[in-house]
Amino acid sequence: MRRVRSIAGDSVNLLLYRELLRCDDSAEEALWRLNPQLxxxxxxxxxxxGIVLPELDSRSLAPTTVSAWD
Known part of the structure; x- marks a missing residue:
């Protein structure tokens, strides 16, 4: 697990995106479990x-396509 320090004005989502290039629900839940005092x-x-970052499996960053006709 990696430890980082926040920058003034950070939110959890911004920090996750900056450090892990992810800010989805599973990444946020893992961060809250590791840092309940946050x-x-x-x-x-x-x-x-001080924030402990979770170790997450790499995921495809390709968005899923949604069609109005499906």
Whole structure:
């Protein structure tokens, strides 16, 4: 597991995207499980908060196509 520090104005989604190039529900859930104290910081994190990043399986970043005619 890798440890990082937040930048002023970070949100959990922004931090996940910047560090892991993912901000989906499973990545966010894994981060909250590793960092339960993070909720005390509020939706916008102050600078310098230590965060443990989850180790996630790599996923295809290709979006799924949705058709109105399916």
């Amino acid at each position: 909720a005390e910081q509020g939706p916008v994190l102050p600078a310098g908060v």
